Amino acid sequence: MPIELNEEMVRQRIARRIAREFHDGDVVNLGIGIPTLVSDYIPEDVRVIFQTENGAVGAGPAPDKPDLRFIGAGGRPLTILPGGCFVASDLSFGLIRGGHVDATVLGALQVSQEGDLANWMVPGKIVPGMGGAMDLVVGARRVIIATTHTTKKGEAKILRKCTLPLTAKGVVKLIVTEFAVFSIEKGQMKLLEIAPEVTLEDIKAMTDADFTVADPLITMQGTEEEKV
């Protein structure tokens, strides 16, 4: 089995890798949890416009002095960068569903090899509600999933079929875990990158899905920058 990485290292690694996915000018919506950290790692030569579904386009980092009239979707105070603006919820979701958001980064409970996503409810538990997640994954041009490779109990989260209620079908384009990067195109999952401390056999053991392997299979980008 692969070595254990501590939780913070896992979170930062996933965020760092996903931050390399954007192009200059991309409009990006980040979910709560690991996705929020992605904004810390955007390369200097790439300007990303962060959109929050509660109505900011061009959101910046948390201010020194919070003003609760400017908050992000998770409720944390934010700043609005020069050139940014505020929109109402109808326009905000119009931007999302209308294909004006280039990418969304969200967490997952389960992802299937065909790109189905389950990330909003577990039967029998109190249902928090889907919030904006269903609209984001249907509307954003690219759905990127930031998730640990397995559950805390070691169960696979990347599966042939999701067993939990779906957020949407066939929407996920990229999965980034602490150990691997997979793409999904036309219902086909492909392993693109692998973390330095694991082997292909380890990935196969942790992934309950069928996938092809890129040739060459490269080391996960960004791991070379980690301070050990």
Next chain:
Amino acid sequence: MSYKYTDKYLPIGAGRCNILAKKVIKPVLSAAEAVKCIKPGMSVIIGGFNYGGVPYTLVDALVESGIGELTLIANDTAYEDVGHGKLVANGQVKKVVASHVGLNKKTGQFYMEGKLELELCPQGTFVERIRAGGFGLGGILTPTGVGTVVEEGKQVLEIDGKKYLLELPLRANVALIRAYQADRMGNLTYFGTNRNFNPIMATAADYVVAEVDSVLEVGELDPNEIVTPGILIDALVVKGDNYYANRT
């Protein structure tokens, strides 16, 4: 429950909120007076996302009134001790229509105990249903929710080879919204992320009360800055002094 559109031309609240709606100059009421138009069993649509853009002073007055059996239509149910979350915690709500209720433990608890009806709706669908309700549309078609539990019981239409769900309009008897500045005609501006659902909700109720930071004279707001025309607004309330009303 029946509440005819024409009711809004009648005095609201049996003389207690003795206002004829649709006057050009809108009454500036206390929060307690304004919420007297809300009767047991009515539906109330309330602005806000998380703790931002909630009409806290109006909501607190509604909590204080103890009026019950309400249908609450709001993006979320805030927190159990914040904003309209208190209406749920206080047992004044029989049904919630929302996109997210996870921050208020009482909503989930009362739902599990069978004390509360809960209709969850994806957030983008939620706002479009309200828009349909306010804009005279019979519903909207959205790809959101296709192939999920949200699809259950709904009509699926295929247009140009893509599947859409038919989602029906949402309206309420009364809307409580939060804006920034008003003029005496009820024209409204908004501030920061407090805007969220408020402008759209102003279109989708029979009686609309806006809580604002300040009320200016007619002509003092720049027409280019006005987002909600005053013709949609029935009454104004100046924000009070609770923790969040002061900070949002």
